[in-house]
Amino acid sequence: ESKLAEAAALDKxxxxxxxxxxxxxxxxxxxxxxxxxWLVKRNVISEWQAKRLLRGEKGPFFLGGYRLxxxxxxxxxxxxxRARHEPSGRLVGISALNNKYCQQPExxxxxxxxxxxxxxxxxxxxxxxxxxxxxxxxxxxxxDDVVGAPLADELSKRGxxxxxxxxxxxxxxxxxxxxxxxxxxxxxxxxxxxxRRATPDxxxxxxxxxxxxxxxxxxxxxxxxxxxxxxxxxxxVTRLGTRAAFLAPELLKSGRIATTSADVYAIxxxxxxxLSGGPPGWQGDPQKTLSHVAAGQGPQPxxxxxxxxxxxxxxxxxxxxxxxxxxPTAAEAADAIATCLGQPPISGALPxxxxxxxxxxxxxxxxxxxxxxxxxxxxxxxxxxxRAKPKPPRPSWLLPALGGLGFLAASIFGAVLIxxxxxxxxxxxxxxxxxxxxxxxxxxxxxxDGAGGTPVDGDxxxxxxxxxxxxxxxxxxxxxxxxxxxxxxxxxxxxxPYESPQPPGPPPRLQYLPPGSQLILLARPAEAxxxxxxxxxxxxxxxxxxxxxxxxxxxxACPPESIADIQAAWQAGGPDEVVxxxxxxxxxPLPVAxxxxxxxxxxxxxxxxxxxxxxxxxxxxxSFWLPSDADGHVLVxxxxxxxxxxxxxxxxxxxxxxxxxxxxxxxxxxxxxxLEELVGMLDAxxxxxxxxxxxxxxxxxxxxxxxxxxxxxxxxxxxxxxxxRAAGLSLxxxxxxxxxxxxxxxxxxxxxxxxxxxxxxxxxMAERTEEYCNALDPHPYGRKLVMRLPRMLGVVADQVxxxxxxxxxxxxxxxxxxAPHNLALAAELALEQTPRAGGASLVVAASPGALAPAxxxxxxxxxxxxxxxxxxxxxxxxxxxxxxxxxxxxxxxDLQLEGITKNQSFGLDEKQKxxxxxxxxxxxxxxxxxxxxxxxxKTDAGERIEITTRAAVEKRGDTLAPGQDAPTTxxxxxxx
Numbered sequence: 001e002s003k004l005a006e007a008a009a010l011d012k013x014x015x016x017x018x019x020x021x022x023x024x025x026x027x028x029x030x031x032x033x034x035x036x037x038w039l040v041k042r043n044v045i046s047e048w049q050a051k052r053l054l055r056g057e058k059g060p061f062f063l064g065g066y067r068l069x070x071x072x073x074x075x076x077x078x079x080x081x082r083a084r085h086e087p088s089g090r091l092v093g094i095s096a097l098n099n100k101y102c103q104q105p106e107x108x109x110x111x112x113x114x115x116x117x118x119x120x121x122x123x124x125x126x127x128x129x130x131x132x133x134x135x136x137x138x139x140x141x142x143x144d145d146v147v148g149a150p151l152a153d154e155l156s157k158r159g160x161x162x163x164x165x166x167x168x169x170x171x172x173x174x175x176x177x178x179x180x181x182x183x184x185x186x187x188x189x190x191x192x193x194x195x196r197r198a199t200p201d202x203x204x205x206x207x208x209x210x211x212x213x214x215x216x217x218x219x220x221x222x223x224x225x226x227x228x229x230x231x232x233x234x235x236x237v238t239r240l241g242t243r244a245a246f247l248a249p250e251l252l253k254s255g256r257i258a259t260t261s262a263d264v265y266a267i268x269x270x271x272x273x274x275l276s277g278g279p280p281g282w283q284g285d286p287q288k289t290l291s292h293v294a295a296g297q298g299p300q301p302x303x304x305x306x307x308x309x310x311x312x313x314x315x316x317x318x319x320x321x322x323x324x325x326x327x328p329t330a331a332e333a334a335d336a337i338a339t340c341l342g343q344p345p346i347s348g349a350l351p352x353x354x355x356x357x358x359x360x361x362x363x364x365x366x367x368x369x370x371x372x373x374x375x376x377x378x379x380x381x382x383x384x385x386x387r388a389k390p391k392p393p394r395p396s397w398l399l400p401a402l403g404g405l406g407f408l409a410a411s412i413f414g415a416v417l418i419x420x421x422x423x424x425x426x427x428x429x430x431x432x433x434x435x436x437x438x439x440x441x442x443x444x445x446x447x448x449d450g451a452g453g454t455p456v457d458g459d460x461x462x463x464x465x466x467x468x469x470x471x472x473x474x475x476x477x478x479x480x481x482x483x484x485x486x487x488x489x490x491x492x493x494x495x496x497p498y499e500s501p502q503p504p505g506p507p508p509r510l511q512y513l514p515p516g517s518q519l520i521l522l523a524r525p526a527e528a529x530x531x532x533x534x535x536x537x538x539x540x541x542x543x544x545x546x547x548x549x550x551x552x553x554x555x556x557a558c559p560p561e562s563i564a565d566i567q568a569a570w571q572a573g574g575p576d577e578v579v580x581x582x583x584x585x586x587x588x589p590l591p592v593a594x595x596x597x598x599x600x601x602x603x604x605x606x607x608x609x610x611x612x613x614x615x616x617x618x619x620x621x622x623s624f625w626l627p628s629d630a631d632g633h634v635l636v637x638x639x640x641x642x643x644x645x646x647x648x649x650x651x652x653x654x655x656x657x658x659x660x661x662x663x664x665x666x667x668x669x670x671x672x673x674x675l676e677e678l679v680g681m682l683d684a685x686x687x688x689x690x691x692x693x694x695x696x697x698x699x700x701x702x703x704x705x706x707x708x709x710x711x712x713x714x715x716x717x718x719x720x721x722x723x724x725r726a727a728g729l730s731l732x733x734x735x736x737x738x739x740x741x742x743x744x745x746x747x748x749x750x751x752x753x754x755x756x757x758x759x760x761x762x763x764x765m766a767e768r769t770e771e772y773c774n775a776l777d778p779h780p781y782g783r784k785l786v787m788r789l790p791r792m793l794g795v796v797a798d799q800v801x802x803x804x805x806x807x808x809x810x811x812x813x814x815x816x817x818x819a820p821h822n823l824a825l826a827a828e829l830a831l832e833q834t835p836r837a838g839g840a841s842l843v844v845a846a847s848p849g850a851l852a853p854a855x856x857x858x859x860x861x862x863x864x865x866x867x868x869x870x871x872x873x874x875x876x877x878x879x880x881x882x883x884x885x886x887x888x889x890x891x892x893x894d895l896q897l898e899g900i901t902k903n904q905s906f907g908l909d910e911k912q913k914x915x916x917x918x919x920x921x922x923x924x925x926x927x928x929x930x931x932x933x934x935x936x937x938k939t940d941a942g943e944r945i946e947i948t949t950r951a952a953v954e955k956r957g958d959t960l961a962p963g964q965d966a967p968t969t970x971x972x973x974x975x976x
Contacts, residue, residue, distance in 0.1 A: 002059050004045055004067075013044065046070060064135030066094060072146070073239075078221030082146050091145040093127070095217030102139060102223075105504045108805075110225040113357045115141055117183045118216050120351075125176035125213050134752075137807075141217040148196035148212055151274075152242060155192065158207070159277040163311055166274035167341045169195070172211045174267050174334035175346050180215065181260045181329045184354040186361045188227045188258035189219040190266035191243040192273055226358040227258040237286050244286040244293070245269060245279035249321050252294045259361045261323040264333045268318025268326075271337075272299045275307055275315070296321055314340050328363040500740065500812065501732050505685025510567070512583045512627065512636050513669040514646045515903050516892070517569035519692035519701055525549065525563040526587050528687040533817055534733035540825035542832075555624075556584045556635050557591035557598040564633075570692075572700035572892045573639075581638025581646060585630075592624075593632035614647055616640075629654070670903060673878040674726040674744045681742045681808050682728055691728025691742070694720035700893050708831040722939035723749065723887055737820045740812040742805075748885035751809045769793065773830060782829040789826040792819070856936045856943040857962070859884040860916035867909050873926040874902040877947060880922070884915045887944045888934075894952040898931050916963055923947070933964050 005013065036050040045053070046069040049061060061068050066083040069091075073079055081094040102108045111132070118129045127144040134140070151169075155161075173195055177187050190213075200209035220227065229251050230236040237244070248265035250256055272280040280299035283289045299319045302312040314336060320326045327333040335345040356362035508522055528534035538545065553560050565585040573579035584590070591598040599606075599617075603624055606617040617624040623640040625647055626632065636646055653668050671679065678691055697704065698717050705713055720727065723746040732738040745754040770790040778786045801812060864883050866876070874890060881888040890902055906925040910918045923932035931949050935958045938944075945961070953960060 002049075002053065002061055004049060004061055009044075013039070013042070063094060063096070063138060063140065064133075066092065066135075068094075078217075078223060080146065080218055092130075093143040093146050093218050095141040095143065095222060097139040097141070098223055099137065099139065104225075107223050107225045110357065111141070111222050114185055114216050114222070117185050117354075117357060118180070120183060121176075121179050123176040123179045125172050125211055126179070127212055127214050127218060129216065141222070143218055146214065146218060148198040148209065150193045151195045151197060152192035152279075154197055154207065155273065155277055160306075161274055161277075163275065163307060164341075166271060167311065167337060169211055169274055170267060170271040171334060171337045171341065171343070171346075173213055173270060174330050174337055176213045177263055177267060178330035178334045178347065178350055181263070181331060181362070182351045182353050184357045184362075185216065186227060186258045186260055186356070186358065187213075187215055187219075187263050187266075189215075189243065190263060190270060191246045192270070192279060193241070193243060194219050195270060226361070228256060229258075231290065234287075237290065240286040240290075242279045242282060242286075242289075244289040245273075245282045247290070247293060248323070249293055249296065249298065250323055252290060257358060257361055259323070260329040260356075260363065261326050263330055264326050264328070265319055265323075267330060267333055268315055269299060272302065272315050272319060275302055275311070280319070310340055500683065501685070501734070501738050505683045507679050507682050508684040508689070510669040510671075510679065512634065512646055512650055513567065514569050514571065514581045514638065514642050515649045515670055516571045516645075516901070517669070517671075517692075518572070518696035518892075519570045519704070520690070521566070521568040522684070522686075522689040522691075523566040523568075524685075524687050525560045525566060527564075528733055529561050531687075531733040533737055533820055534687060536818075536821035537731075537733065537824055540821040540828065542828045552582065552584055555592070555602050555637060556586060557595075557602045558586055558588075562587050570701055570704060572696070572896065578701055578703045579639050579642055581636065581642045584635040584637070586633050586635075589632035590626075590635055592635060593626045611644070611647060612651060616643060616647065670872065672725075672874050673882070677807065678726040678728055678742060678744050681805060681810070682730065686730040686732045686738075686740075688732075689728060689730040691726070691730075694724055694727055695722070695889065711831055722944060723942075724754070725887070731820060733820065735817055737815045737817065738812065739815055739820075740810060743809045743811075744807065745809065746887050747881045751805075751807065754809050776830065776833040778829065778833050782826075785822070785826045786830050786833065789823075789830055792823060792826065856886050856945055859886045860914065860919065860945075860961075862915050863912050864915050864918060865911040865913075866918050866922075867911065869907050870905045871908070872903050872905050873922065876908065876922050877919075880915060880919055881945075886942070887939075888919075888947065889944060890947040891952065894948040895932075898927075898949045898951060900927050900931065900949070916961075919945075920963065934961055935959065936961050 032054055036045070036054055039045045040047055040050050048070045049068075052059075052061075063081070063083065065086050066081075067086055068081045068083050070082040071079060072081075078098075079096045081096060082091065083094045084091050097111065102111070115129065115132045118126075119131070121129070127147065129144075130142040132139070133142050160166075173190065177190065180187055194214045196212045196214060197207070198209045198212050200206060216222065221230065224230060229247065231240070231252070240247075246266040246269040248259075248262040251258065251262050269280050279289075281289060281292055281297065283292050298321055299315070302315055304312050307315075317336070318326060318333060327336060331347040331350055335347050338345055510520070513520070525538075529538065538549070549560050552563065552566065556563065563584060564587045565583075567583040567585075568580060569582075570578050570580040592602050593599075603617065603619050603622075606619045606624065609616045609618060614625065614628055617626075618640055622637045623643040625636040625643050627634050627636065627650065636643060638646075649670065650668075672693075675691075675693065682689060682691065694716065698713060698720070702713065705716075724743055725746055726744040728742045730740045730742075743754065745751055773786055773789055776786060862884055864880075866879060866883070868876070871879075877888050877890055892902060895902065904926060908918075908922060908925060910921050919934065923934070924930065926932055931951070932947060933950050933953060934945050934947050935953060936943055937946055937958075948958075952958075
């Protein structure tokens with residue numbers, strides 16, 4: 001059951017063991033131990049595996065394609081495994097990440113940044129960190145094997161070692177740590193345990209093996225952010241062991257983080273230990289040693305009778321109690337050691353200094369050279385102008401989608417779809433229109449694309465300007481690319497996305513969201529319009545967006561600059577009908593909430609109706625609600641029935657009935673599981689976010705894509721296919737604007753599979769977009785901009801990076817300052833044009849890389865259990881989809897024609913029954929009259945189970961899935 005040996009190998013081992021002498025009268029426990037020791041001796045299992053098996057554990061002993069051989073704990077949630085890659089036989093080190101801690105944005109962001117940085121290290125002394133990977137739900141960092149024996153073991157046998165050899169080891173370690181410091185990383189765990197002596201070549205002495213230094217992720221706990229000591233508990237102190245003697249005094253103060261200066265202190269202690277034969281200042285246990293160090297009684301001076309005075313003096317500088325008396329980084333320390341040993345300095349061969357990943361961990365106010373290599377983004381919330389944007393080595397695929405803001409069904413975001421393959425070249429700059437609002441000036445010597453545009457650096461992304469008003473014209477020095485993270489094996493690893501704008505905001509709360517919403521738009525007009533690019537972007541969306549914003553301004557009786565938040569939501573209202581509601585939140589109390597005259601002028605004649613202490617204002621076209629718990633800041637409007645439902649849902653949340661909501665402080669809305677998961681990936685602080693169900697938008701919500709936006713129906717259907725159940729697009733304006741697409745794969749599809757499927761459309765979409773623009777005969781006013789659209793998108797594609805975030809996929813990019821409004825304007829103009837006769841359209845052929853069909857009937861035959869006290873039809877259907885790995889969809893418009901809603905709640909207790917039987921029980925609970933049925937429909941991604949009604953099936957001529965010939969009622973599912 002442990003899968004540690006194949007069946008054929010077990011038979012052979014059993015026959016061999018039967019021939020061995022067995023002690024008479026041995027107990028079962030003794031026999032098990034005897035078998036385990038024999039298997040270890042035969043190298044069938046490891047000592048660690050044997051211990052677990054003897055405890056009755058059956059695993060897991062595998063992580064993806066890696067067989068786990070040994071385990072080392074590194075902290076509160078850090079675990080390092082020694083493992084073997086089964087296909088290749090290569091030994092590796094695996095740092096398993098704790099999913100709970102990785103849900104914290106600051107922890108996950110720090111792990112991403114440190115992984116990216118250390119993969120670029122070249123020093124052979126450093127163990128190699130290969131990649132951030134994922135197997136199933138488990139994230140891990142892949143590195144070299146935990147090599148060699150600790151120097152502590154060698155010193156226990158040899159004692160003090162000669163000065164020349166000790167100096168060579170100290171210099172080797174200092175040079176390796178210096179490279180980490182230059183890459184912006186602090187080691188934080190240098191000791192006689194992390195410095196190893198690797199196995200020497202055949203015929204060489206043990207002491208002639210190369211020195212290796214373990215580092216991230218093989219030492220310390222990667223989840224402790226910022227990196228600091230865990231000495232708040234007795235267990236944490238005990239875990240330090242002799243490393244306590246290598247800790248700088250300042251690290252013992254509460255809240256102090258690991259620093260480059262503390263690394264220098266540890267290097268000095270290492271040098272001292274090699275010359276003295278043991279950890280400096282070691283008092284016999286970690287607690288006493290820490291007290292000794294805290295009292296200022298660090299390493300004792302080395303006796304000059306045994307150590308040259310120059311070396312003894314150097315060690316005293318390295319281990320000075322006051323950080324100001326030490327060398328600030330390992331580069332200076334390495335140069336000092338080299339000089340003391342009569343060797344040339346090494347700092348000239350190191351990479352240029354980058355900003356430290358953890359602010360405050362490096363030398364104070366260290367100036368960076370203008371031609372420093374690109375690095376992962378460093379967040380400095382106190383000084384946003386100094387924030388460096390992350391620059392991954394190459395793009396993967398892109399879905400920028402920009403278009404119009406809508407009011408009800410007038411219009412919504414348009415989408416310009418393009419995917420572009422990876423390119424290892426410096427991209428040209430983003431072409432910009434020379435409209436009066438944003439005509440950039442070009443200074444002498446400034447590099448542009450030759451057609452006028454925004455200057456870019458060597459990575460194709462604009463660095464933060466010193467002055468926002470001058471962002472389009474500042475000359476910038478090119479920066480060399482960072483190298484890509486190398487993946488050792490073909491696994492579930494995906495690329496690392498960019499760091500998003502910092503500090504990150506919480507997920508949207510979705511207060512006052514109408515129940516059943518399928519497409520949701522979140523906008524923050526006041527903050528967006530306060531930025532130069534945000535104001536230009538709004539203007540570039542065209543007359544539809546301008547009319548929508550003006551209407552909302554009029555209904556709230558406040559200017560757009562005073563609207564803090566807009567939340568618009570749409571859902572099916574009937575056949576070919578879309579209904580929607582809007583929630584408006586003002587920066588200050590809305591005039592319509594405090595002034596009857598302003599209310600009458602904005603809304604016209606309305607009829608007030610009291611409902612449980614709230615007032616519903618029924619108007620001719622819309623109904624209005626000013627929630628009493630919002631202090632006059634919020635206006636909810638929409639069709640009367642939708643507003644009533646919103647009021648009822650909000651009352652339930654306020655009363656504590658949060659079934660389907662995320663509870664206090666979380667999401668205040670009942671959403672399908674996929675949308676709930678997607679909302680957890682979103683950031684409420686973004687200036688613009690559109691998210692929901694692509695299937696809804698392309699079917700029941702298709703009226704939203706009216707007019708010119710109708711040209712996007714088939715490209716959107718091709719891009720999302722029939723399987724992606726939830727996706728969101730967000731945009732944030734600033735000196736560099738930020739674009740992010742989030743998507744939740746369907747059941748049975750990993751994030752990597754989703755990325756691969758979307759990436760397969762790259763070339764076709766790029767070509768079709770260009771063909772479409774070439775087939776246009778655009779108006780002279782916008783011709784230049786429209787014809788530049790494919791090239792602009794190509795440049796944007798070079799800034800995109802993609803990766804997995806839990807079960808979801810993130811695609812994001814930092815865009816040059818003027819890119820969003822130029823892309824939006826070009827897209828709007830292109831969609832408004834009509835191709836010449838015989839010209840290209842945006843329709844593309846189906847991708848040959850579509851996923852293989854899944855067998856819905858086979859999946860429904862699988863046994864499952866589903867028990868809950870109270871849940872909605874929508875969420876219970878999603879639970880079945882998650883369990884059987886096949887997409888299930890409720891056709892909401894079909895149900896509404898029969899007066900059936902997706903949000904009614906019921907209980908269920910079905911155990912170990914076929915999924916089909918559980919599904920029929922749910923349908924009977926949701927509608928005891930037996931009107932609900934399901935059909936199986938083939939899609940591009942396989943097969944989908946659709947929940948509909950008998951009347952709709954008869955009308956369309958569909959075929960019911962087996963087992964539903966007679967109406968199914970709740971009574972039919974009662975136990976007999």
